[in-house]
Amino acid sequence: MKHAAGASSATTSTSPSGRDNDEYRAVISVLVDNESGVLARVVGLFSGRGYNIESLTVAPVEDDGARSRINIVTSGTPAIIEQIRAQLDRLVPVCRVANLTTLGPHIAREMVLVKVVSTGEARTEALRIAEAFRARAVDTTASSFVFELTGASEKLDSFVELMRPLGLAEVSRTGVAALTRGPRSL
Amino acid sequence: MNAATQTTAAQPNASTTLSGAEVLLRALEEQGVEVVFGYPGGAVLPIYDALFQQDRIRHILVRHEQAAVHAAEGYARSTGRVGVVLVTSGPGATNAVTGLLDALMDSVPLVCLSGQVPVQLIGNDAFQEADTTGITRPATKYNYLVKKPEDLARTVHEAFEIARSGRPGPVLIDLPKNITVGPAPYAPPSTQGRRSYQPRVEPDREAVREAVAAMRRGKRPLFYVGGGVINAGPEACEALGRLVHMTGFPCTSTLMGLGAFPSSDPQFVGMLGMHGTYEANLATHDCDVLIALGSRFDDRVTGRVDAFSPRSFKIHADIDPSQINKIIQVDIPIIGDAGRTIAAMIEEWERAEGPAPDADALKNWWEHIEGWRALDCLRFTQDPAPDAIIKPQKAIQRIYELALETGRDTYVSTEVGQHQMWAAQFFKFEQPNRWLTSGGLGTMGYGLPAAVGAQLAHPDALIIDVAGEASTLMNIQELGTIAQYRLPVKLFIINNQYMGMVRQWQELLHGSRYSESYSSALPDFVKLAESFHAKGFRARTMAELDDTIRAALAHDGAVVVDLCVAEGENCFPMIPSGAAHNEMILGPEQEAQGAVVTNEGKMLV
Numbered sequence: 001m002k003h004a005a006g007a008s009s010a011t012t013s014t015s016p017s018g019r020d021n022d023e024y025r026a027v028i029s030v031l032v033d034n035e036s037g038v039l040a041r042v043v044g045l046f047s048g049r050g051y052n053i054e055s056l057t058v059a060p061v062e063d064d065g066a067r068s069r070i071n072i073v074t075s076g077t078p079a080i081i082e083q084i085r086a087q088l089d090r091l092v093p094v095c096r097v098a099n100l101t102t103l104g105p106h107i108a109r110e111m112v113l114v115k116v117v118s119t120g121e122a123r124t125e126a127l128r129i130a131e132a133f134r135a136r137a138v139d140t141t142a143s144s145f146v147f148e149l150t151g152a153s154e155k156l157d158s159f160v161e162l163m164r165p166l167g168l169a170e171v172s173r174t175g176v177a178a179l180t181r182g183p184r185s186l
Numbered sequence: 187m188n189a190a191t192q193t194t195a196a197q198p199n200a201s202t203t204l205s206g207a208e209v210l211l212r213a214l215e216e217q218g219v220e221v222v223f224g225y226p227g228g229a230v231l232p233i234y235d236a237l238f239q240q241d242r243i244r245h246i247l248v249r250h251e252q253a254a255v256h257a258a259e260g261y262a263r264s265t266g267r268v269g270v271v272l273v274t275s276g277p278g279a280t281n282a283v284t285g286l287l288d289a290l291m292d293s294v295p296l297v298c299l300s301g302q303v304p305v306q307l308i309g310n311d312a313f314q315e316a317d318t319t320g321i322t323r324p325a326t327k328y329n330y331l332v333k334k335p336e337d338l339a340r341t342v343h344e345a346f347e348i349a350r351s352g353r354p355g356p357v358l359i360d361l362p363k364n365i366t367v368g369p370a371p372y373a374p375p376s377t378q379g380r381r382s383y384q385p386r387v388e389p390d391r392e393a394v395r396e397a398v399a400a401m402r403r404g405k406r407p408l409f410y411v412g413g414g415v416i417n418a419g420p421e422a423c424e425a426l427g428r429l430v431h432m433t434g435f436p437c438t439s440t441l442m443g444l445g446a447f448p449s450s451d452p453q454f455v456g457m458l459g460m461h462g463t464y465e466a467n468l469a470t471h472d473c474d475v476l477i478a479l480g481s482r483f484d485d486r487v488t489g490r491v492d493a494f495s496p497r498s499f500k501i502h503a504d505i506d507p508s509q510i511n512k513i514i515q516v517d518i519p520i521i522g523d524a525g526r527t528i529a530a531m532i533e534e535w536e537r538a539e540g541p542a543p544d545a546d547a548l549k550n551w552w553e554h555i556e557g558w559r560a561l562d563c564l565r566f567t568q569d570p571a572p573d574a575i576i577k578p579q580k581a582i583q584r585i586y587e588l589a590l591e592t593g594r595d596t597y598v599s600t601e602v603g604q605h606q607m608w609a610a611q612f613f614k615f616e617q618p619n620r621w622l623t624s625g626g627l628g629t630m631g632y633g634l635p636a637a638v639g640a641q642l643a644h645p646d647a648l649i650i651d652v653a654g655e656a657s658t659l660m661n662i663q664e665l666g667t668i669a670q671y672r673l674p675v676k677l678f679i680i681n682n683q684y685m686g687m688v689r690q691w692q693e694l695l696h697g698s699r700y701s702e703s704y705s706s707a708l709p710d711f712v713k714l715a716e717s718f719h720a721k722g723f724r725a726r727t728m729a730e731l732d733d734t735i736r737a738a739l740a741h742d743g744a745v746v747v748d749l750c751v752a753e754g755e756n757c758f759p760m761i762p763s764g765a766a767h768n769e770m771i772l773g774p775e776q777e778a779q780g781a782v783v784t785n786e787g788k789m790l791v
């Protein structure tokens with residue numbers, strides 16, 4: 001008989017694999033009061049307690065700028081992810097925390113800018129692959145492209161991998177923005 | 187003069203111009219602050235000037251900012267109120283950090299006001315500038331840098347609310363000098379709390395019901411209570427007493443929980459953990475229902491985690507949801523105030539639904555416990571000869587017994603080390619808030635300033651610091667504060683000429699190589715006392731022990747007592763790090779069933 005820890009934690013503490021000791025990757029969304037130092041608190045919590053941050057995004061999400069949403073991709077065992085959630089929830093300026101990965105179906109998207117410097121065959125191949133991925137060329141010179149691609153992180157990973165032999169010069173990624181599917185919100 | 191101007195004159199409002207420092211003091215007053223522990227400096231001079239011009243808030247000048255924080259902790263823990271600290275920027279703030287972290291680990295409500303360079307100089311490496319909010323972020327429950335005068339009053343009120351509510355803790359407010367010098371509007375406390383901070387107080391009834399059902403089914407139940415019950419207040423402790431009595435279950439306590447349940451009660455089995463009693467640790471190991479109230483499964487309590495209370499059904503009630511399943515997986519978590527949770531448990535227990543508790547099983551359980559108790563795990567042998575060397579255990583036991591004889595309300599603080607553990611073992615606490623010790627952080631130098639804070643809060647009470655000769659030197663300068671305010675604090679130094687706890691571990695784990703743990707070049711504590719205007723005493727032999735303690739307790743001013751005790755005593759029972767509760771090392775008096783300390787154990791130390 002295991003109970004969720006509090007009213008606010010609708011999340012369960014099992015990983016998608018269902019095994020307690022398996023690490024999994026979780027997308028955690030945190031709604032915070034938009035005050036100075038709040039990001040340092042969140043990041044300091046991760047470094048201070050030895051949790052991973054794979055990526056992190058933050059921006060104000062309300063008209064008056066009073067609150068920001070932080071999306072963190074992290075990994076750990078179900079117990080660690082649950083600790084991360086609880087520790088975040090404890091921070092004074094944190095309004096809400098949700099582990100989207102266990103909350104239910106969700107969408108996580110990120111954007112990447114990829115610079116490819118090449119000519120001839122490689123250049124044509126890069127453009128062909130970009131089209132197949134529906135990436136946009138946002139900057140074009142005789143010897144280079146900058147492609148913009150939005151989508152799931154895995155899709156971005158494979159796009160970058162395919163560009164590697166074709167003159168990949170630079171990559172800039174945003175980290176994920178994430179929401180639950182359906183009418184429910186955080 | 188019309189009515190309106192009269193009110194204005196008597197009670198300045200936003201339209202009269204107050205300085206930030208005056209607004210600050212007014213907010214403190216409104217929060218019921220009577221005492222502030224502090225030390226001045228450039229960045230806080232405007233606040234000191236405002237303090238000078240009023241007499242409602244008393245300022246206590248300590249001799250080091252770390253001591254200001256520990257004094258505020260002693261004040262807070264002995265009263266249940268918020269302790270207040272005032273320090274200057276830069277070194278004043280950095281000196282306070284140890285105390286803040288100490289308060290964070292032990293959930294002590296504090297508000298620390300630190301000076302800061304003017305807003306326009308922040309970031310310029312100005313004189314005595316430090317990134318105080320950055321440095322103290324992981325050492326406080328929350329902190330603020332006030333950048334606008336209109337935020338000042340609201341911030342102060344909110345800081346108090348955050349410090350005392352939920353799981354209490356230290357809150358720091360960094361105050362740039364231009365904010366305290368310049369004008370600022372006053373605002374009363376707001377009635378609605380901050381949206382993002384809504385600690386859950388009321389426990390989930392369904393969870394309580396299930397917990398009580400499990401308690402009724404228990405054949406070997408045990409209460410394991412911690413400092414959270416004391417933080418929930420005297421009523422919560424009183425309710426705990428009722429719950430323990432109505433269930434008939436045994437009750438153990440953490441170091442921080444001592445006093446939540448009366449130590450002399452037959453249902454109390456003593457402290458558990460690394461230096462806990464034999465009966466408490468074996469009961470924890472063997473119980474089938476463990477009811478954790480306001481305790482957090484600290485590593486000094488659990489020992490080897492995978493061997494902790496291996497067969498029990500675990501109920502964990504705590505106000506801090508992040509403590510649930512952090513170290514030990516539990517079966518029923520209950521989030522809420524310990525007092526409300528205990529009250530709800532009492533109601534459920536009285537409702538008497540489900541199977542009746544198994545009286546025979548409980549009787550059997552108590553027989554087991556009495557068997558363990560019969561070992562008398564704290565027993566030691568003291569040579570009674572008049573010229574015999576005093577054992578530290580004896581010294582501490584006699585301090586307790588002779589203090590009890592005075593019949594006075596007694597508060598005890600400690601430093602950190604063997605003497606602290608012996609004090610925890612030998613002192614009996616019948617009431618909460620009487621035991622002031624640094625648990626989570628284990629800060630040497632805590633006890634003397636904590637005694638200062640407690641004595642200021644309770645001018646007529648007997649305040650004792652049970653100290654080690656090494657620890658006490660870490661904040662010995664507070665004898666100056668004690669002298670200035672004529673505080674009749676009784677400092678008993680258990681002088682074993684060693685950092686005894688370090689020496690003990692070196693003996694047990696590092697082949698008796700006593701690396702740097704000898705207390706060389708100690709001062710003459712009697713002369714030291716005299717130079718600080720206190721009375722010094724010394725006892726070297728059994729013949730002198732009782733008379734010295736009696737005389738020290740009877741003296742109406744501050745005393746420093748140098749109790750010269752045996753050097754080589756070890757504190758038992760002991761669960762070595764990395765060992766399980768049933769692998770305790772017992773004292774020479776008791777049958778030794780020595781646990782082999784593993785290499786893994788050495789790493790955990």
Ligand SMILES: Cc1ncc(C[n+]2csc(CCOP(=O)(O)OP(=O)(O)O)c2C)c(N)n1
Pocket residue numbers: 601602603604605606628629630653654655656657658680682684685686687688
């Ligand atoms: C500030 C600080 N530094 C170091 C330690 C590590 N430490 C724990 S106990 C101890 C020795 C304390 O010696 P003493 O005060 O003489 O007490 P005893 O153990 O001899 O009773 C030390 C060095 C600590 N707890 N705190």
Ligand SMILES: [Mg+2]
Pocket residue numbers: 603654655656680681682683684685686
């Ligand atoms: Mg010592």
